[in-house]
Amino acid sequence: MQKACGVSRFAWNWGLDAWNKQYKAYIDSGKKKELKPSGMMLKKQLNAIKKSEYPWMYEVTKYASQQPFIFLQRAWSDYFKKKTMNGKPVGKPRFKKKGKSTDSFYVGGDQVVLKNNTVKIPNLGWVKMAEPLKYGGHINSMTITRVADKWYVSFSIDVEVSFIRSENQASVGVDLGIKELATLSRGNVRYWRTPKPLQHSLRKLARYQRRLAKKVKGSNGFKMLKMKIAKLHKRIADIRRDCLHQLSSYLVKNFGQIVIEDLNVKGMMANRRLARHIADVGFYELRRQLDYKSKWYQVILQVADRWFPSSKLCSDCGHKHTELALSDRIFKCPACDSSKCRDHNASLNLENYTACSAGSYAVGDVGSAQAA
Numbered sequence: 001m002q003k004a005c006g007v008s009r010f011a012w013n014w015g016l017d018a019w020n021k022q023y024k025a026y027i028d029s030g031k032k033k034e035l036k037p038s039g040m041m042l043k044k045q046l047n048a049i050k051k052s053e054y055p056w057m058y059e060v061t062k063y064a065s066q067q068p069f070i071f072l073q074r075a076w077s078d079y080f081k082k083k084t085m086n087g088k089p090v091g092k093p094r095f096k097k098k099g100k101s102t103d104s105f106y107v108g109g110d111q112v113v114l115k116n117n118t119v120k121i122p123n124l125g126w127v128k129m130a131e132p133l134k135y136g137g138h139i140n141s142m143t144i145t146r147v148a149d150k151w152y153v154s155f156s157i158d159v160e161v162s163f164i165r166s167e168n169q170a171s172v173g174v175d176l177g178i179k180e181l182a183t184l185s186r187g188n189v190r191y192w193r194t195p196k197p198l199q200h201s202l203r204k205l206a207r208y209q210r211r212l213a214k215k216v217k218g219s220n221g222f223k224m225l226k227m228k229i230a231k232l233h234k235r236i237a238d239i240r241r242d243c244l245h246q247l248s249s250y251l252v253k254n255f256g257q258i259v260i261e262d263l264n265v266k267g268m269m270a271n272r273r274l275a276r277h278i279a280d281v282g283f284y285e286l287r288r289q290l291d292y293k294s295k296w297y298q299v300i301l302q303v304a305d306r307w308f309p310s311s312k313l314c315s316d317c318g319h320k321h322t323e324l325a326l327s328d329r330i331f332k333c334p335a336c337d338s339s340k341c342r343d344h345n346a347s348l349n350l351e352n353y354t355a356c357s358a359g360s361y362a363v364g365d366v367g368s369a370q371a372a
């Protein structure tokens with residue numbers, strides 16, 4: 001499997017290098033159409049020399065040396081279409097460095113064979129999976145990936161799905177935080193706390209990273225600690241993703257409209273780098289999950305403008321409390337004297353987001369934004 005990952009990485013790098021050179025030649029030629037590189041064209045070029053130059057590629061599935069060209073084509077097109085990922089524009093495709101990039105390879109559906117809880121890896125044989133596949137249906141492909149010291153297989157399967165739309169058409173505001181995962185404006189479960197194991201792992205991660213800084217780069221101790229950190233990262237991501245799935249499923253099953261913030265602005269200001277980074281990752285993951293799950297359940301997903309001052313407005317009278325400090329956990333309105341939990345107040349403002357005129361919070365106009 002490691003070898004197949006190596007072939008896959010090599011093919012990607014070979015393709016990217018050839019692409020860069022041929023693209024330059026294409027520009028220099030005054031953009032002659034027949035010189036414009038494509039994934040398909042480069043794949044053919046590699047296939048033509050594979051036998052003589054890189055015979056070791058035949059030791060693994062053909063997909064390991066072919067699929068990277070399709071991914072490369074996609075990566076360039078995402079770049080030129082200015083797509084975004086996790087809120088940032090997609091950069092140019094980059095070379096994959098051994099030990100730095102994720103080890104993985106793709107296998108097309110025609111080479112995927114499953115029996116009970118074993119999967120056949122081309123040119124390797126039967127490998128036992130930790131759990132059997134939960135879904136039936138046509139298998140399009142599988143991807144084998146290494147994370148820290150474990151191997152994972154993910155399948156792309158066509159499945160028939162039907163979901164029951166929620167009876168409750170109420171709108172819910174979701175305030176995302178660092179200490180609390182999320183606060184909901186209404187519903188049976190208002191507060192979604194960051195799970196204890198996650199907090200514990202985060203503290204452990206910070207400790208390991210301090211320790212890593214003192215180790216000699218490349219030494220055995222350094223390598224061992226790096227593996228420990230990689231495992232911990234994986235654990236953190238797993239716990240986080242799991243509780244985000246619980247939250248996003250709860251939301252789409254119980255509400256007709258969901259309002260979330262555009263960016264975790266509070267997180268950006270409030271916290272140390274590590275906590276912030278993890279909160280941001282959580283935010284984009286939740287947004288990703290809500291994007292597809294809201295379509296399944298025909299729920300409206302509203303994203304509030306990033307300048308909408310959700311935590312500064314009084315949800316009772318609409319007064320904008322500009323002096324509210326980050327440390328104030330209770331929102332005490334100077335205008336109408338009501339007092340509320342800060343996060344709950346913010347979630348109520350998000351719930352009422354459509355009621356407030358979104359237009360009055362013009363982009364860049366933070367200071368002068370007034371409640372409608």
Ligand SMILES: [Zn+2]
Pocket residue numbers: 314315316317318319333334335336337338
């Ligand atoms: Zn008020």
